[in-house]
Amino acid sequence: MIEQVDVDRAVKARHRQMWALGSYAAVAAEVIPELGTTLVRAAGVGPGDRVLDVAAGTGNAAIPAALAGARVVASDLTPELLEIGRALAAERGAELEWQEADAEALPYADGEFDRVLSCVGVMFAPRHRAAADELVRVCRPGGTIALASWTPEGFIGQMFAAMKPYAPPPPPGAQPPPLWGDEEHVRALLGDRVADLVLRRAVVTVDRFATAEEFRDYFKAHYGPTIAVYRAVAEDPERVAALDGDLADLARRHLDAGVMRWEYLLVTARRGG
Template sequence: MIDEMEQDRAVKAGHRRMWALGSYATVAAEVIPELGTALVQAAGVGPGDRVLDVAAGTGNAAVPAALAGAEVVASDLTPELLEIGRALAAERGVELDWQEADAEALPYADGEFDRVLSCVGVMFAPRHRAAADELVRVCRPGGTIGLVNWTPEGFIGQLFATMRPYAPPPPPGAQPPPLWGDEEHVRALLGDRVTDLVLRREVVTVDRFAAPEDFRDYFKAHYGPTIAVYRANAEDPERVAALDGDLADLARRHTEAGVMRWEYLLVTARRRG
């Protein structure tokens, strides 16, 4: 048991370091800014709601929820992201409660929140069942759970598939993040604890990259998981060159007339009363 606890602490410490690399705030603001607002609208967030954003990052969903009049707690494992989010919220003129928390062991009471959200966040918790259990637990009966998750078949799912051969092996028991974008996987995770489950595939349009190499270089500079994979191969120039080529090829296959369409699964459900 002690070994398992130590392993879990090491895994979480690794996640903190990875997401602190680069500038996830830049990616959220420049590439996918509309995702959080889409989630807030789909979940029906409004004035007076008590909202928890799980794995909130820099507040891509939490800030729009606060702007909609909700009382928001933005939780994340990585304190560096919370600090950036706090500053961004201040710029927008809203106040949120920013708290460091593990999505697999949330420090909140059962049924504490009216709406529990996560925008391409909780999907990166390594133990999907534990994270799903926590989402349901902290949502009040009749409350709403709302998620945006990258699909396995979509661009970001394929990005992780492309990086996988270059990455260190995952820790025991860890599941691939894009599984959260598979409808059957989500149904199995939430089970009969929810009603009114809606699973809808949507796309976010990305048109900021003039060439496939521009996407690759942008993610090499800003996106923590991509930076971590490059660092893992830094001593092997041939593997770095191969990864460079594979990421550019991936972006090329997913670009048409200068536009990329990144697929995600929009999930809404009500906790059974």
């Protein structure tokens, strides 16, 4: 019998490999560069705050938080992303810590941070309850939890729905990432452990792609989850062509004069005492 710990280890290894594919740094910098700064502002990050960015990737939120004067730890499961983040932080003159860590089992003390952030990151941890428990645990009483997550109804949520028929089945117990963009799901995850919970839908304007095909080809080359799905059907040219068509059709419906608007849920909450 396969032990659950071995299954979990294999799932995490696949997640690391997926996010190391392509160039998430390019997506963060070229497609959604302002999203991290928006989250930092919503969280009220300021000088001297002890901040943890969970599933930080290459630092889309962590670097602006450090530049705002906070003492920041950027944690992520994928070491390749952390290495890129270190280089980007050095270029921008930001000083912060970079640590490999699992969002479902963070290696930090209870209440260690004043503000706990995640910018379209923690939503990809497969077990949402475990990840939410960790976000709450490491935030001090009275501290702030702030999250930005793609909504199920928004463009990225619809993209994941379009890719699902082509993707391998998810591991047992894994939940769809865009559920973190559903208000009721987030309320259930955080529960009465937080106060002053504010959930607001917003959009990030994307003007990087002139055509639907340009979007598709960019994500096909740069975005780890999309690359992984294409690899899963690579030996079947008909399914590759069908996926090509589905992603281009989706982008075409959302593209208006070279502009797309991607919806996300912005969450802020204060940890209860």
